Amino acid sequence: MTPPRWGTGRPGGARSGRWSWVDVVVAVGVAVLLYAVVRAGSGTPVSFTPSRGGRLGADPAHLPYYAVRSLLRMFAALGVSLVFALVYAYAAAHSRRLERVLIPALDVLQSIPVLAFLTVAVSGFVALFPGSAFGLECASIFAIFTSQAWNMAFAFYHSMAQTPRELDELSRDLGFTRWMRFWRIELPGGAIPLVWNAMMSFGGGWFFLVASEMMTVRDRGRALPGVGAYAGRAIAAGSLRDVGWAIGAMAVMVVGVNFLFWRPLVAWAERFKVEQAGAAEIQRSLVLDFLRRAHWPRVLARVLAPAGEAAGRAGRVFGRDGRPFRDGGRRRRLGDAVFGAAVVLAIGWGAVDLVRYLNERTGLGVFGEPLLLGLATLARVVVLIAVATVVWVPVGVRIGLSPRLTRVAQPIVQLLASFPANFLFPLATWFFVRTGLPLNLGGILLMALGAQWYILFNAIAGAMAIPTDLREAMDDLGLRGWRRWRRLIVPGVFPAYVTGVVTASGGAWNASIVSEIVAFGGTTLTATGLGAYVARAAESGDHPRLFAGVTVMALYVVGMNRLLWRRLYRLAERRYSL
Structure with missing residues (x-):
């Protein structure tokens, strides 16, 4: 089973098999995006000391x-x-x-x-x-x-x-x-x-x-x-x-x-x-139309x-x-009872503990x-x-x-x-x-x-x-x-x-x-x-x-x-x- 063909079969697709x-x-745009993510992500694992407050520059730059x-x-x-x-x-x-x-x-x-x-x-x-x-x-x-x-x-x-x-x-x-x-x-x-x-x-x-x-x-x-x-x-x-x-x-x-x-x-x-008749007007996007003119989506589809x-x-x-919920009535009722009892016990235990905590405080x-x-x-x-x-x-x-x-x-x-x-x-x-x-x-x-x-x-x-x-x-x-x-x-x-x-x-x-x-x-x-x-x-x-x-x-x-x-x-x- 193959995934949907994301870049073909739509208006605005590439007209020839040659790269343009x-x-x-598109390739440069993706590279710039990856660079921005890596550059910004490099600041996430820096050292952190709770005793020091956060320093945030006020310069709009x-x-x-x-x-x-x-x-x-x-x-x-x-x-x-x-x-x-x-x-x-x-x-x-x-x-x-x-x-x-x-x-x-x-x-x-x-x-x-x-x-x-x-x-x-x-x-x-x-x-x-x-x-x-x-x-x-x-x-x-x-x-x-x-x-x-x-x-x-x-x-x-x-x-x-x-x-x-x-x-x-x-x-x-x-x-x-x-x-x-x-x-x-x-x-x-x-x-x-x-x-x-x-x-x-x-x-x-x-x-x-x-x-x-x-x-x-x-x-x-x-x-x-x-x-x-x-x-x-x-x-x-x-x-x-x-x-x-x-x-x-x-x-x-x-x-x-x-x-x-x-x-x-x-x-x-x-x-x-889901419709039988096509819409007279369809949603359009300049970015999507531009991407459909590129070969990268089809290349990516073939790779994936x-x-x-x-x-x-x-x-x-x-x-x-298969049709859901086709198990036998008696077995289903027994399973529901066991499952419900487990859920009630878990919630009840948590509620009792919360009430005890609040009552003490x-x-x-x-x-x-x-x-x-x-x-x-x-x-x-x-x-x-x-x-x-x-x-x-x-x-x-x-x-x-x-x-x-x-x-x-x-x-x-x-x-x-x-x-x-x-x-x-x-x-x-x-x-x-x-x-x-x-x-x-x-x-x-x-x-x-x-x-x-x-x-x-x-x-x-x-x-x-x-x-x-x-x-x-x-x-x-x-x-x-x-x-x-x-x-x-x-x-x-x-x-x-x-x-x-x-x-x-x-x-x-x-x-x-x-x-x-x-x-x-x-x-x-x-x-x-x-x-x-x-x-x-x-x-x-x-x-x-x-x-x-x-x-x-x-x-x-x-x-x-x-x-x-x-x-x-x-x-x-x-x-x-x-």
Whole structure:
């Protein structure tokens, strides 16, 4: 079994078999990219002494180097997140027993704030790599990973859960192995939502770049070279000039990554759109068209062909893709009982140990305050989701249904979604102070800057995935306005929208930590809410209250998922799967 032919069979391919200047440009570009990675990576294993604070130059001339270091962390985290999402979603989609544990666990994991992960990760990785800054680099990448992985795993899981029954039956009739089914059906079927959610997750990683590059080691601050740390230092010093330089550098990074990476990837993913009639207009990318004119993709495909054949042969070891869950009823019930008992015992033991720890330190009454504060944050999250749905779903549908509009709007949307909103918090602080707007209301706007884009991106992805032949059929039938929305757009977009609203809800709870306390220089504004409670506990190193706040936040997020979002998921799978 050979991998897909990435560089052939599409418009804009090379017209002759001869090598041209395009191949030289591509080769030089790859060499420059490798040089930048090696040059930036050479600074990661330097020696590190916790007693010495991080030294970060304030000269804007250092920003290009900081930008490369930040990009290296972001793409490293994206690679790990992609592998995690594919493996995790595959396991959850193909095993009912694992699904009953992995999906609720994913709800809990996405609800845990990045600051909580960072607190544990720093100690662990520093102990794993003593005396080397590589431990801090790993902790930073892990923190960014926790802001990216859950959204991608959710998106790919639900794309596999909604695999058309015809393709499912065809794969079994043809005797596909599990690897062939994954490579030929499930991965292509989830390519569009996976790409768009990966792009959104990458933007979410920018939001926590400051926190992931400025961390505390043994009660001392430590800053890694990066644009996030540069911006954090400028915010703490109250330097609007340096904040402006950081905003400019971030804008250049976001636009460059979008043009060179995400835009070509979105255009390439169009080939996996399931439809009988070809689209009148297709997504285009100057970079992708340029690469298709080069011979390198075909050469690479021929080089990797033996690896693809070996993977296909190795996939036969796992056997054919038989119908799932065909084991006997009695054996299945016994296995479920044993598996469930093991999970309950493990969780019960951990819960008892956590309660004992909190009871010894602060008493169980520590949960009372965060439970009440969580209601205030919950109200902000509900308002945010409602407003974002009304505003961004129609906008996302309009963008996704028009390739021409997508070409214009996608870079703008990507810039808005990827730009870390906390870089703008100093300006927001100034605005709130000058206008007298309380942070209890302004915090909704700050949370929206980091969470609303999940709904917009998934609405775009859902609209793009609607087959062209169905849209043309609606045109032939003369369906317009609300009838078109009810018959085509809502069923087509609803599954992606549910994924977006779930991740937006989790992102809003995470964003509340940095949105309910904002500071610039000597001015600090605080809102009433669970996010501010967690942020204060993390800053003061109060681990019992930090654990209590994180636990209560996870309880709120999982409760919303169980009571509302999970039911919408079931509705999407049952009634709105194209």
